[in-house]
Amino acid sequence: MSHIQNVSRRGFVKGALSGGAFILAASIVPDVVRADTAKDTPADRAILHPNVFVGIEKDGTVYIIAHRSEMGNGSRTALPRILADELDADWKRVKIIQAVGDARYGGQDTDASHSISSFFSVMREAGATARLMLIRAAAEQWSVPIAECATDLHVVVHVPTGRKSGYGDLAFAAAKLPVPKKAELQLKSRTKWRYIGKDASLYDLEDICRGKAIYGMDARLDGMVYASIEHPPVLGGTVKSCQNDEALRVPGVRQTVLIEPFTPPHEYQPLGGVAVIADNTWAAFQGRKKLRIVWDDGPNAAYNSDTFRAELQETARHPCKVVRNQGDVDAEFDKSRTTIEAEYFVPHLAHATMEPPVALAEFRDGKVTAWVPTQNPQSVQELIAKAVGIRKQDVICHVTLLGSGFGRKTFGDYAAEAAVLSKRLGKPVKVVWSREDDIKFGYYLPVAGMYLKAALDSKGKPAAWLQRSVFPPINSTFDSAARYGSWELNNNWIEVPFDIPNFRVENGPAQAHVRLGWLRSVASAYHTFAVQSFVNELAHNAGRDSLEYLLDLVGPPRIVDLEIPGYKSEPGYPLDIGRLRRVTELAAEKAGWGKRKLGKGRGLGIAAHRYAHTYVASVVEVEVTEKGDLRIPRIDTAVDAGTVVNPAYVRAQLEGSAVFGTSIARSGEITATNGVVNQGNFDDYPVARIDEAPYQTNVYIVESDAPPAGVGEPGVSVIPPALCNAIFAATGKRIRDLPLSRHRLI
Amino acid sequence: MNQLKVNGVDHSFSGDSEMPLLWYLRDILGLTGTKFGCGEALCGCCTVHVDGEAIRSCVLPVGDAAGKEITTIEGVAENGPHPVQKAWMDLNVPQCGYCQAGQIMQAIALLKHKPKPSDQDIDEEMAGNICRCGTYQRIRAAIKAASAGGAS
Numbered sequence: 001m002s003h004i005q006n007v008s009r010r011g012f013v014k015g016a017l018s019g020g021a022f023i024l025a026a027s028i029v030p031d032v033v034r035a036d037t038a039k040d041t042p043a044d045r046a047i048l049h050p051n052v053f054v055g056i057e058k059d060g061t062v063y064i065i066a067h068r069s070e071m072g073n074g075s076r077t078a079l080p081r082i083l084a085d086e087l088d089a090d091w092k093r094v095k096i097i098q099a100v101g102d103a104r105y106g107g108q109d110t111d112a113s114h115s116i117s118s119f120f121s122v123m124r125e126a127g128a129t130a131r132l133m134l135i136r137a138a139a140e141q142w143s144v145p146i147a148e149c150a151t152d153l154h155v156v157v158h159v160p161t162g163r164k165s166g167y168g169d170l171a172f173a174a175a176k177l178p179v180p181k182k183a184e185l186q187l188k189s190r191t192k193w194r195y196i197g198k199d200a201s202l203y204d205l206e207d208i209c210r211g212k213a214i215y216g217m218d219a220r221l222d223g224m225v226y227a228s229i230e231h232p233p234v235l236g237g238t239v240k241s242c243q244n245d246e247a248l249r250v251p252g253v254r255q256t257v258l259i260e261p262f263t264p265p266h267e268y269q270p271l272g273g274v275a276v277i278a279d280n281t282w283a284a285f286q287g288r289k290k291l292r293i294v295w296d297d298g299p300n301a302a303y304n305s306d307t308f309r310a311e312l313q314e315t316a317r318h319p320c321k322v323v324r325n326q327g328d329v330d331a332e333f334d335k336s337r338t339t340i341e342a343e344y345f346v347p348h349l350a351h352a353t354m355e356p357p358v359a360l361a362e363f364r365d366g367k368v369t370a371w372v373p374t375q376n377p378q379s380v381q382e383l384i385a386k387a388v389g390i391r392k393q394d395v396i397c398h399v400t401l402l403g404s405g406f407g408r409k410t411f412g413d414y415a416a417e418a419a420v421l422s423k424r425l426g427k428p429v430k431v432v433w434s435r436e437d438d439i440k441f442g443y444y445l446p447v448a449g450m451y452l453k454a455a456l457d458s459k460g461k462p463a464a465w466l467q468r469s470v471f472p473p474i475n476s477t478f479d480s481a482a483r484y485g486s487w488e489l490n491n492n493w494i495e496v497p498f499d500i501p502n503f504r505v506e507n508g509p510a511q512a513h514v515r516l517g518w519l520r521s522v523a524s525a526y527h528t529f530a531v532q533s534f535v536n537e538l539a540h541n542a543g544r545d546s547l548e549y550l551l552d553l554v555g556p557p558r559i560v561d562l563e564i565p566g567y568k569s570e571p572g573y574p575l576d577i578g579r580l581r582r583v584t585e586l587a588a589e590k591a592g593w594g595k596r597k598l599g600k601g602r603g604l605g606i607a608a609h610r611y612a613h614t615y616v617a618s619v620v621e622v623e624v625t626e627k628g629d630l631r632i633p634r635i636d637t638a639v640d641a642g643t644v645v646n647p648a649y650v651r652a653q654l655e656g657s658a659v660f661g662t663s664i665a666r667s668g669e670i671t672a673t674n675g676v677v678n679q680g681n682f683d684d685y686p687v688a689r690i691d692e693a694p695y696q697t698n699v700y701i702v703e704s705d706a707p708p709a710g711v712g713e714p715g716v717s718v719i720p721p722a723l724c725n726a727i728f729a730a731t732g733k734r735i736r737d738l739p740l741s742r743h744r745l746i
Numbered sequence: 747m748n749q750l751k752v753n754g755v756d757h758s759f760s761g762d763s764e765m766p767l768l769w770y771l772r773d774i775l776g777l778t779g780t781k782f783g784c785g786e787a788l789c790g791c792c793t794v795h796v797d798g799e800a801i802r803s804c805v806l807p808v809g810d811a812a813g814k815e816i817t818t819i820e821g822v823a824e825n826g827p828h829p830v831q832k833a834w835m836d837l838n839v840p841q842c843g844y845c846q847a848g849q850i851m852q853a854i855a856l857l858k859h860k861p862k863p864s865d866q867d868i869d870e871e872m873a874g875n876i877c878r879c880g881t882y883q884r885i886r887a888a889i890k891a892a893s894a895g896g897a898s
Contacts, residue, residue: 072841072879201838208843209831211779211819215844218778226773251762282762282769285785354783354791354844354878403781403844404878435784648838652881656841659880682788682876690882691869697883 041065041097048171050133050179052104053126054083060154060168062089066096067105068115069375070204071402071409072656073712074649075115077203079123081195082116082645086127086188088151089167091195096203101377101397110375111410111518113612113710116645120708128185130174137174138165153194190705199648204401216373216400217432219360224428225254227421228284230291231273231441232261234675235514236298242274246290252283256291257424259417265480266515268383270417271441277425281432297675303513305348305447305671312449312510313343315470320508321484324494324564327502329455332464336455340541342534344452345737346526346720348670349445350679351519352687355403356438361418362428367394372415373402380412384419395419406660407518411443436680443517444670446471446488446510448526452534455502460542461552464502467534469493469527476512483509491523492609492717494567496531497575499555514672520660521716524611532607532721533736536728546725547588547606554580554608572707573613579640579702583617584608586638586700591619601625602633605725607718612710615640615702618658620694620722624730628746632662632694632723637715639699642706651699654715658697661719663687667741686741748812752777753821763809768792770808771818779819779847783876790875793848794818800855802874819847822854830854833892841879849875853889862893 043063046055055063064083070076080096083089099105107118131151138156139146142163150157155164190197207213232238244256254277261272276287333339361370361384368388374380377397385392402409414431421429433441448471454462469489475482485507494505519525532550539549557578561569569575584606588594591604598604601624608617616639623631635658644650667686671678679685724735733745748759752775759770766785771777771794780803783791787802794803795817822828827835830853840846849872856863856871863871868886877885 070842072843074841201835202840202843204843205835205838205840206827208840208846209834209850210823210827211777211847213843214778215781217782217844218772220776220778280761280765280769280773281782282765282773352878354789354842354876355781356783401844402842404842406878432782435786435789649841652838652841652884655883656880659882660878662880681786682784683786687876687878688880688882689873689876690885691873693880693882695865695883 042095043097048130048133048175050129051126053123054087054130056130056167056171058168058171060093060166062087062094062167063097064094065099065105067099067108069110069399069402069405071110071375071405073110073115073653074202074646075110077200078116078645078649079119081200082120082123083127085193085195086124087131088153088194090154093154098399100399101381103378108376108378109410110405111407113712113714116708117613117710124187125182125185128187129180132180132185133174133177134167134170136177137170141165141173196645197647200646201648213401215355215403216358216371217355217403219371219400219430221360221362221428224360224430225277225279225425226281226284227275227277227418227429227431228281228288228434229259229273229275229417229431230288230293231271231437232295234297235266235300236264238272238296238298239274240294240296243292246292247276247287250283250287250290252279253287254278257421259420265478267478268379268411268413268416270387270413270420275421277421284432285434300513300675303672303675308513309345309447309449312447312470313345315508315510316343316449316451316468320468320470320506322504323489323507324503324505324562326504327464329464329466329502329504332455332502333453336463338456339453340456340538341451341453342537342736344450344530344533346448346529347668347738348447348514349519349525349664349668350439350442350670350685351406351408352439352685353404353406353408356435357408357414357433358431359415359418360428360430361415361422363388363419363423366390368419368422369396369398370415370419371398371400372412373400374409374412374415375402375405376410376412379410380415383412383416387416387420388423406520408443411517435682439680439685440677443477443515445519445522445525446474446516450526450530452530454538456538460538460544462500462538465498465500466504466506467493467496467531468506468508469530470508470510471526472510472512472516474516474518477516483511485523488523490567492527492531492611493523494564495562495569495575497560497577497580498553500553513675514677521611521713524609524717525664528607528609528717529720529738532609532718533724536605536721536725537734540728545594547584547593550606550608551581551584554584557581570613573709575610579615580608580610582702583615583638583640586702587617587619587636590638590698590700591621591636593619599623601730603726603729605722605727605729607722607725609718611714611717613642614709614711614714616714616718618715618718618722620719620726622723622726622730624727624745626746628744630666630727630740630745633696635694635697637697637699638702639711639715640702640704641709641711642704643708644701645708647701650701650711653711654699655697657715658719659688659693661716662693662723664716665720665723665738665740666692667739669739669741748808750808750812750816751814752816753818759808764807766804767794767806767808767811767816768803771803777818777820781844781847783845789845790852791845791848793851793875795851795855798858800852819851828854830857830892833888837884837888837891839881839884839888841881845875845877849877849885853885853892856889857893863889
């Protein structure tokens with residue numbers, strides 16, 4: 001077997017990952033990631049493997065590495081298709097290999113909707129590199145100029161003679177050639193793309209539908225035992241005493257194991273507690289019920305979410321830290337005859353991934369092999385290494401399919417639990433979280449109180465605008481002293497692009513009392529709710545159509561480039577108001593805004609923003625029945641995500657986002673009493689079901705050749721404000737705090 | 747000792763009769779297509795057929811399933827996908843896919859009772875199955891497609 005020898009080792013520039021997730025990975029991968037050693041994947045073992053993402057075997061099989069996690073986002077299909085396109089490979093002959101956690105692939109933390117935007121070029125170049133080597137090998141064999149050779153779906157063709165040679169037949173010769181430099185590559189023109197921009201089904205579609213796909217929950221090893229863990233009910237709590245005699249009498253229970261509490265800050269560490277080890281999941285669950293534990297609840301035992309909410313809202317009523325200041329808002333407030341203010345509130349939210357956290361790990365001979373449904377396998381390597389006292393490179397983290405992620409599975413606490421237990425027990429351990437564990441021990445989206453105020457001119461348009469948000473920061477997960485938001489403020493807060501001369505943005509302090517994390521759409525879930533609701537209130541106050549008013553605030557097409565310390569717009573992704581206007585107008589037009597006759601109790605609401613470099617607008621139609629029940633007959637969403645790789649799954653993501661946003665608006669709420677989370681399952685943490693979800697979500701993709709952007713999250717956070725604006729249009733009832741389940745709609 | 751017939755194969759189980767069928771299928775038989783979602787019959791991920799009826803296997807004790815015909819997602823079709831599975835594939839229903847085995851099992855049972863279900867029938871019969879990715883409108887469309895395609 002021949003491997004390319006003269007491959008230069010390339011440095012992997014790691015970004016500053018403080019707080020983990022929201023640093024876009026474009027800067028943390030080399031231009032083309034190259035293999036530095038032969039590793040053990042079929043792609044690496046293939047005859048031709050010019051870089052870590054692709055290998056071609058002599059039978060023509062093309063192995064492509066999927067290095068990002070698949071959780072319904074479609075990246076396991078879309079990224080390999082980009083590579084396959086530039087390779088001019090036959091998709092039917094592509095086998096996708098899921099990468100283990102390994103820094104050689106660059107960033108693998110599948111969050112922040114950036115798999116495509118960060119790796120579009122990398123994948124193209126990886127495919128084009130292999131393609132050029134195959135062309136050069138064929139030209140050499142045929143003794144013809146390279147310029148006379150082209151590729152056509154898995155074969156190299158000598159254009160003047162029509163002579164052909166398959167990729168598999170050329171792989172051996174190609175592998176002897178030097179790997180071309182980036183400057184030598186010729187990427188396809190857009191018009192030549194075979195796969196990019198074309199609908200594709202998920203690579204795993206049939207396996208999923210036939211029950212053969214393997215999720216973390218399905219991982220098995222011979223000799224493994226099952227563990228279910230009773231965590232401290234309050235964050236930071238510890239075990240005072242534990243009586244396990246009754247638990248041990250449950251058939252199938254083998255033993256109990258004390259797991260040490262974390263050292264603050266909690267980061268991704270296990271919470272500690274008592275694990276029940278058993279022969280099967282059921283016995284472990286039953287054993288847990290029989291544990292008698294006395295807890296020391298620790299420093300968060302006084303946390304009551306109702307009191308906390310009042311504190312957040314009170315903080316938001318007073319001047320806070322200024323994070324953007326333009327013009328003189330106070331002067332305008334002083335001289336204005338009309339000011340309007342409003343308070344908004346969004347509670348803690350839980351991810352409730354369909355597959356609860358689960359992990360299988362085996363500690364053997366000083367090394368750990370784990371099978372984890374994780375968004376962040378390199379972090380799992382680090383975490384396990386630290387938890388069991390070994391080196392990161394001695395942890396192999398296999399990434400299974402994820403039964404959804406939504407941000408929860410960037411946190412690998414459950415994987416570390418499995419590794420710690422396996423080391424203690426000397427056998428493979430599968431840790432299974434119950435749904436109650438999932439809901440009660442989440443990394444919740446921060447609860448947020450917001451205050452907005454506008455001074456209006458004679459036409460009802462703001463001459464000055466003030467917005468304050470107060471929320472415990474997600475950085476508290478990494479820094480116990482954190483009180484202020486950081487990158488959350490870039491989630492549709494600092495960059496609100498309204499054409500208003502005096503504009504001030506503030507952020508107030510709050511302390512976290514539960515674990516906090518990013519949840520699909522993150523701070524945008526509360527920021528966009530406040531901003532887009534307030535716009536609607538001002539439109540109503542001015543007696544103007546809310547679409548027209550929103551477009552007026554957004555202003556004329558232009559590039560907004562804010563120069564604000566701590567805020568940076570991503571290079572290559574300027575905030576383009578023309579694109580924002582276009583999606584807004586398109587969604588409205590498709591929804592029949594101002595034209596369609598709506599029945600009794602019906603109304604339309606709109607919201608628009610940019611998130612993850614994607615411009616999105618949704619028009620929600622609601623029907624509020626005479627009994628006050630809410631139906632959502634239709635949502636029209638327009639999206640401009642730049643260059644689109646797989647339109648089928650862009651539509652799917654936006655359809656799903658509409659449902660996810662509906663769940664947030666209707667019923668999403670985590671509360672706590674004396675530090676203990678009150679919710680535990682889908683009865684008290686309801687999510688939208690088929691009869692509560694939007695009946696029909698129509699998605700319109702704006703054609704664009706701008707750089708690709710993200711689609712997993714942007715469509716979520718426009719839904720709650722658009723929905724509440726629609727409820728206002730239908731009923732005159734203004735909702736300023738979520739969820740709707742706390743309100744009567746008539 | 748409980749005798750169970752799963753996907754046409756006879757098994758005997760000497761363990762705890764109170765163990766929910768879900769965990770017997772998954773942990774004892776290794777049939778992992780049936781998923782765990784909530785343990786309280788609230789989400790439908792664990793839906794299987796017992797004597798042709800859709801039930802939540804997470805709350806059905808093995809002892810109560812003894813002597814009955816149990817069919818899981820692995821057993822609904824032998825050669826090639828079932829028409830409902832086919833409809834799911836044609837319409838690209840799954841996103842993460844974790845709930846879809848339960849959705850498909852519920853939909854097969856629905857179509858057995860109501861070969862041409864109305865929207866209201868679909869709401870009523872499918873409301874017990876949560877899809878957190880939010881694939882509901884495609885689930886509805888796939889059920890209608892399978893219905894029009896003559897699913898049994």
